[in-house]
Amino acid sequence: MVDALPLSSRFALSTEITAVQAMFFERHGYLVFDRVAQPDEVASILSEVDRIQAEWIAEGRTHVHGIPLFVGKDPDGEPFIQRFTFTSMFSPYLREFVLQSRFEPVRRLVGEDARVGHDEMDGVVFNRYVKAPGSAYPRLGWHTDGLRDLAYLRMPEPMFNIGLHFDRIAPEDGGLRLIPGSHNQGLWDMCFRKFYFFDHTEDESEVMVETWPGDLTVHDGRLWHRVGPSTKDGWQSLRRSMYVPYQRGEAIRRNDDSPTPIYHRIGQVQRWWKRRQASR
Numbered sequence: 001m002v003d004a005l006p007l008s009s010r011f012a013l014s015t016e017i018t019a020v021q022a023m024f025f026e027r028h029g030y031l032v033f034d035r036v037a038q039p040d041e042v043a044s045i046l047s048e049v050d051r052i053q054a055e056w057i058a059e060g061r062t063h064v065h066g067i068p069l070f071v072g073k074d075p076d077g078e079p080f081i082q083r084f085t086f087t088s089m090f091s092p093y094l095r096e097f098v099l100q101s102r103f104e105p106v107r108r109l110v111g112e113d114a115r116v117g118h119d120e121m122d123g124v125v126f127n128r129y130v131k132a133p134g135s136a137y138p139r140l141g142w143h144t145d146g147l148r149d150l151a152y153l154r155m156p157e158p159m160f161n162i163g164l165h166f167d168r169i170a171p172e173d174g175g176l177r178l179i180p181g182s183h184n185q186g187l188w189d190m191c192f193r194k195f196y197f198f199d200h201t202e203d204e205s206e207v208m209v210e211t212w213p214g215d216l217t218v219h220d221g222r223l224w225h226r227v228g229p230s231t232k233d234g235w236q237s238l239r240r241s242m243y244v245p246y247q248r249g250e251a252i253r254r255n256d257d258s259p260t261p262i263y264h265r266i267g268q269v270q271r272w273w274k275r276r277q278a279s280r
């Protein structure tokens with residue numbers, strides 16, 4: 001029955017994950033829920049993010065708990081934080097929002113013992129992709145999220161990434177692209193199917209996830225995915241997403257003394273290299 005559903009299916013989030021939703025998720029590794037956050041909540045979260053940006057820029061912050069911030073220029077040439085980490089630790093509103101009971105069915109899908117990892121891994125992440133001359137983050141190459149565990153010298157723990165989406169994103173806006181079923185590929189393919197973060201090429205089996213503001217997505221941490229660049233420029237190309245990590249198992253908590261993990265060091269080198277190429 002689940003095979004009859006298109007890969008672009010949009011579901012409604014209720015108080016329980018339905019049998020069909022659970023089967024779709026098991027088969028394909030992702031689910032898209034139609035507008036789980038209301039327009040006023042979308043607006044409140046965006047204004048919290050603006051407030052946090054103003055604070056972090058004023059204090060000259062470069063890292064949060066050892067994780068580098070991605071800072072570029074916005075289309076007006078102003079400093080622009082493009083990847084915020086541990087966001088819920090800097091906003092009581094956001095912390096309360098992500099703990100709301102409406103997300104309980106999603107949390108239980110991860111596991112009865114799952115928790116929001118406010119201070120684990122990268123915490124709640126807020127992304128702002130934009131195409132502009134000074135942008136540090138116009139797109140994101142192919143990767144899985146689960147491999148981060150290897151950097152902590154442990155086998156990938158089951159983890160799901162829960163995304164909240166803030167913009168109307170159609171195929172010409174780039175957006176989230178994922179390979180359905182790739183969560184069932186085994187560890188070898190999870191490591192080597194694509195060249196992590198450097199590969200941006202379209203995959204013939206990729207699915208483009210269209211979003212409307214307030215949409216919620218769930219994807220398995222082992223699923224291959226990327227964010228494509230917009231075909232538009234400037235503010236027209238802005239895409240914002242927020243990811244809430246639900247963790248199980250032993251917690252690896254981070255604080256301001258935590259070192260920068262290897263996968264972020266590689267990203268730092270990659271961004272430095274791109275800036276160098278661009279300035280030639």
Ligand SMILES: O=C(O)CCC(=O)C(=O)O
Binds near residue numbers: 140176225226227241
């Ligand atoms: O922005 C998105 O939708 C995806 C972000 C992502 O894959 C990540 O931060 O790991």
Ligand SMILES: [Fe+2]
Binds near residue numbers: 143144145225
């Ligand atoms: Fe990801």
